[in-house]
Amino acid sequence: MNKLIASSCCALLLSSAPASATSIYRCSDSAGNITFTRQGCPIDHASQIQEAVNPTPSSGKAVPLAKPKKQRKTQKEEPTQGITVVGAQDDGCGNRITGSARRDALIKQQILPGMTRTDIESTFGTPDTVTSRNGQVLYRYSKHKGRTRTVTFDESGCVRGKR
Known part of the structure; x- marks a missing residue:
């Protein structure tokens, strides 16, 4: 009798589907x-x-979270006659160097007229000495073998060109 009840319970448990x-x-x-x-x-x-x-994870069935709304057909816009630039980025040095030339100079550790102080400091680090004379700032970088590199900035903080 007990064996019959136990087998019946097992059959009921195994035959029931999991609730999803x-x-x-x-x-x-x-x-x-x-x-x-x-x-x-x-x-x-x-x-x-x-x-x-609530499907089980990794069941392979995609469950949509919401029905996407149908997109309305938009009216075709008439082509404009030209592109108007409203604003442009100014580096503070008159944009004398293009972006690609600036990147190349930073990678090659070159100093070009029109570079900013942040450009020089990001390439060479903080200077060993900083001097200021007549509104101009001089950065001096000293290397181990006695060589020095001097960078002169104008009043705006831009690298000055050679005279």
Whole structure:
């Protein structure tokens, strides 16, 4: 008898499918507040049964989160006559160096007229000495073998060209 009951219980457990969806009640009161619950709604609330689907991870089935809205057909815009540039970036030195020339100079550790102090400091680091004379700033970099490199900046903080 016990063996029969045990085998019947095992058969029932193995034959039941795992629950992948749960009924949830959507309750709304007279003020428009919405509550979701599994126990049911109070008497004075409007109720609606929602099916909540929670697939197992890696089940391979895509679950859409929301239905995409259909895109409206837009009217074709008439082509404009030209492009107008509203603003441009100014490096403070009159944009004497293009972006690619600036990058090449920084990589090759070259000093070009029109570079900014931040360009020089990002390439060579902080200077060993800084002197200021007549509104001009001099950065001096000393190497180990006695060689020095001097960079002169104008009043705007831009590298000056050779005279």
